[in-house]
Amino acid sequence: MTITQSAGEDFPPMPAWEIAQWFNTPHALQVEDLRGKVVMLHTFQMLCPACVLHAIPQAQRVRKAFPLAEVAVVGLHTVFEHHEAMRPQALDAFIHEFRLAFPVGVDKPADTGPLPRTMSRLNLQGTPSILLLDRQGRIRLQHFGKIDDLELGALLGRLMAQA
Amino acid sequence: MTITQSAGEDFPPMPAWEIAQWFNTPHALQVEDLRGKVVMLHTFQMLCPACVLHAIPQAQRVRKAFPLAEVAVVGLHTVFEHHEAMRPQALDAFIHEFRLAFPVGVDKPADTGPLPRTMSRLNLQGTPSILLLDRQGRIRLQHFGKIDDLELGALLGRLMAQA
Amino acid sequence: MTITQSAGEDFPPMPAWEIAQWFNTPHALQVEDLRGKVVMLHTFQMLCPACVLHAIPQAQRVRKAFPLAEVAVVGLHTVFEHHEAMRPQALDAFIHEFRLAFPVGVDKPADTGPLPRTMSRLNLQGTPSILLLDRQGRIRLQHFGKIDDLELGALLGRLMAQA
Amino acid sequence: MTITQSAGEDFPPMPAWEIAQWFNTPHALQVEDLRGKVVMLHTFQMLCPACVLHAIPQAQRVRKAFPLAEVAVVGLHTVFEHHEAMRPQALDAFIHEFRLAFPVGVDKPADTGPLPRTMSRLNLQGTPSILLLDRQGRIRLQHFGKIDDLELGALLGRLMAQA
Numbered sequence: 001m002t003i004t005q006s007a008g009e010d011f012p013p014m015p016a017w018e019i020a021q022w023f024n025t026p027h028a029l030q031v032e033d034l035r036g037k038v039v040m041l042h043t044f045q046m047l048c049p050a051c052v053l054h055a056i057p058q059a060q061r062v063r064k065a066f067p068l069a070e071v072a073v074v075g076l077h078t079v080f081e082h083h084e085a086m087r088p089q090a091l092d093a094f095i096h097e098f099r100l101a102f103p104v105g106v107d108k109p110a111d112t113g114p115l116p117r118t119m120s121r122l123n124l125q126g127t128p129s130i131l132l133l134d135r136q137g138r139i140r141l142q143h144f145g146k147i148d149d150l151e152l153g154a155l156l157g158r159l160m161a162q163a
Numbered sequence: 164m165t166i167t168q169s170a171g172e173d174f175p176p177m178p179a180w181e182i183a184q185w186f187n188t189p190h191a192l193q194v195e196d197l198r199g200k201v202v203m204l205h206t207f208q209m210l211c212p213a214c215v216l217h218a219i220p221q222a223q224r225v226r227k228a229f230p231l232a233e234v235a236v237v238g239l240h241t242v243f244e245h246h247e248a249m250r251p252q253a254l255d256a257f258i259h260e261f262r263l264a265f266p267v268g269v270d271k272p273a274d275t276g277p278l279p280r281t282m283s284r285l286n287l288q289g290t291p292s293i294l295l296l297d298r299q300g301r302i303r304l305q306h307f308g309k310i311d312d313l314e315l316g317a318l319l320g321r322l323m324a325q326a
Numbered sequence: 327m328t329i330t331q332s333a334g335e336d337f338p339p340m341p342a343w344e345i346a347q348w349f350n351t352p353h354a355l356q357v358e359d360l361r362g363k364v365v366m367l368h369t370f371q372m373l374c375p376a377c378v379l380h381a382i383p384q385a386q387r388v389r390k391a392f393p394l395a396e397v398a399v400v401g402l403h404t405v406f407e408h409h410e411a412m413r414p415q416a417l418d419a420f421i422h423e424f425r426l427a428f429p430v431g432v433d434k435p436a437d438t439g440p441l442p443r444t445m446s447r448l449n450l451q452g453t454p455s456i457l458l459l460d461r462q463g464r465i466r467l468q469h470f471g472k473i474d475d476l477e478l479g480a481l482l483g484r485l486m487a488q489a
Numbered sequence: 490m491t492i493t494q495s496a497g498e499d500f501p502p503m504p505a506w507e508i509a510q511w512f513n514t515p516h517a518l519q520v521e522d523l524r525g526k527v528v529m530l531h532t533f534q535m536l537c538p539a540c541v542l543h544a545i546p547q548a549q550r551v552r553k554a555f556p557l558a559e560v561a562v563v564g565l566h567t568v569f570e571h572h573e574a575m576r577p578q579a580l581d582a583f584i585h586e587f588r589l590a591f592p593v594g595v596d597k598p599a600d601t602g603p604l605p606r607t608m609s610r611l612n613l614q615g616t617p618s619i620l621l622l623d624r625q626g627r628i629r630l631q632h633f634g635k636i637d638d639l640e641l642g643a644l645l646g647r648l649m650a651q652a
């Protein structure tokens with residue numbers, strides 16, 4: 001749960017995400033566009049109970065607690081099951097009803113297999129998962145499942161304190 | 164919020180519901196099948212935040228707290244908006260993921276207009292709404308929005324105490 | 327957790343309580359004064375965490391949810407440990423700060439031993455404990471520890487429904 | 490709620506506290522003993538509802554979430570009302586029952602007036618109040634009332650990141 005600390009500061013760079021469609025943003029976002037900010041990548045599925053009951057409200061709280069210029073919250077809809085029930089049109093209704101206040105990208109389906117492309121590339125274990133990127137776009141936390149507000153806040157605070 | 168009390172005990176009978184499809188029950192349920200039990204009819208939409216965050220967990224708690232022979236919990240999926248996103252196939256995934264432990268019927272769409280048939284017939288104001296039926300199948304509470312566990316429990320207890 | 331049901335309706339009558347001092351009531355209360363109402367006897371200690379964090383807020387909710395004419399909530403301060411720290415003067419400050427909105431009686435210390443008199447008489451196992459009395463003053467529930475709002479509400483509703 | 494930022498980094502140093510009695514520590518603590526650690530000074534009264542229901546559980550979570558070598562949590566019992574009910578003997582029972590897992594000092598009563606000495610010196614507005622000190626022992630946050638875990642975590646994280 002703690003930020004990976006390596007001697008040589010060899011944190012892996014966040015690879016590009018592959019997005020089929022964006023919501024809540026006037027134009028497509030690239031990882032590089034967020035350089036200079038701390039980034040919380042919140043990966044979820046709209047029909048995943050732990051996402052809806054815990055991780056999405058937490059992502060909303062993070063969006064509200066920190067200035068846009070300091071922390072970017074980006075949702076990534078990584079559908080790997082019940083694909084028919086979680087198409088972009090349904091996600092649009094979900095985002096509207098739950099009043100999500102941050103950009104959400106739809107992880108691009110793969111040519112074969114249920115896992116979407118960014119999810120595979122990042123080797124995510126399921127939803128919800130959180131990735132935290134430092135201001136240089138390096139992955140400093142990758143966590144599957146719940147994380148407490150206190151710990152998440154401390155990780156964000158640490159990263160905000162770094163140039 | 165209190166149970167309607169009329170001098171002559173003139174409580175309206177629950178009208179028949181019109182169901183397009185059932186989940187979590189081996190055969191279609193009729194209102195009359197539940198005669199003799201207290202019934203909690205929990206009307207919801209799978210993409211309604213107050214339903215997902217409050218009313219559905221409460222319906223699950225009611226299911227768990229009281230014996231099947233005493234209290235029947237029946238879900239009614241009354242889709243009146245975002246129809247494309249809440250089709251029965253999506254509801255099926257939702258029921259599975261949220262592990263709903265009670266029968267759920269899909270309120271039958273009307274020939275015209277967004278409101279489904281049972282919702283119109285009952286003149287429901289939105290979701291979530293709760294209806295409580297006494298052992299004679301009469302409507303003793305119809306409530307739109309949240310209701311506390313303590314008050315809901317007291318209403319159920321009162322109805323359970325009546326022959 | 328369910329109300330005791332005996333064939334011959336042989337529910338034990340609530341014995342008299344022995345109170346050293348009352349708070350939040352202009353005159354001493356006797357069990358008989360409450361005949362005709364459903365009574366929730368909430369036994370607690372002001373320095374018991376499960377009382378402060380769970381049972382006292384619940385007792386306050388019960389007081390607020392039901393009319394005074396139907397449900398009486400009575401607190402009983404059953405000090406059986408840390409006697410020096412929970413004297414009536416400290417309880418007075420506690421009642422004031424936590425804004426308890428129901429009468430509270432101090433269970434009378436015994437001549438010998440740490441257990442106060444009413445606690446011994448009722449054979450209570452600890453705090454918090456709840457007793458529910460029906461309108462005839464008979465004990466219908468005696469429960470040590472937490473109880474959910476839904477179950478407590480149902481028990482109160484059942485008892486309110488009885489003449 | 491945000492950490493004070495001054496151009497010249499002129500953060501006030503934490504003054505010495507005056508403690509009548511310590512609990513949960515084998516020897517008296519001085520502010521200087523904690524130099525090098527981030528310090529959360531949690532000021533409370535054992536009969537203050539917002540302390541008991543919110544701030545004390547939060548202080549316990551902070552103690553649990555971060556290593557002792559990084560974050561020191563110190564309780565300060567600043568009794569300014571109901572003095573008779575919150576004497577050290579009562580506090581001892583409280584600490585035991587609520588299983589407080591950090592050192593707690595009793596703020597020394599003043600010669601005159603209800604406010605204890607450290608409380609006056611720090612000009613605290615009431616309880617609960619939180620002070621955060623950086624590794625140099627400078628006051629970086631002084632906050633009266635509730636603060637969310639996410640914000641508190643971020644402040645602690647920022648301070649932990651600083652040498």
